[in-house]
Amino acid sequence: MLLMCTRRCGGDLFRALFAEVDIDSGGDYQDHRIAQPGFICLNCGAPALDLSEVPAEMEAEAAADEPPAGADILCPVCETLVQVDSGMECPNCGAPLEVA
Numbered sequence: 001m002l003l004m005c006t007r008r009c010g011g012d013l014f015r016a017l018f019a020e021v022d023i024d025s026g027g028d029y030q031d032h033r034i035a036q037p038g039f040i041c042l043n044c045g046a047p048a049l050d051l052s053e054v055p056a057e058m059e060a061e062a063a064a065d066e067p068p069a070g071a072d073i074l075c076p077v078c079e080t081l082v083q084v085d086s087g088m089e090c091p092n093c094g095a096p097l098e099v100a
């Protein structure tokens with residue numbers, strides 16, 4: 001886990017918002033668990049982000065944005081089959097291609 005304030009205020013203390021804390025009959029802290037991820041910066045009160053989970057989420061989003069592998073489109077001018085990732089111009093006749 002690598003928490004960081006979303007306002008980048010430099011605070012390094014955070015509070016878990018949805019932690020369940022176990023106490024004994026005398027009220028002494030025994031244990032806790034995070035019921036739901038969610039943290040705030042104790043310095044400025046802004047939400048905090050767990051940086052260790054961000055790269056995985058961004059990778060998943062990037063993968064979803066990529067066109068399916070091997071997607072070809074036909075040039076409307078010379079009818080050459082063009083790979084979508086090869087640019088927006090037909091390599092054969094230079095006609096601009098619209099990727100749907």
Ligand SMILES: [Zn+2]
Nearest residue numbers: 005009041044
């Ligand atoms: Zn902060």
Ligand SMILES: [Zn+2]
Nearest residue numbers: 075078090093
């Ligand atoms: Zn062409």
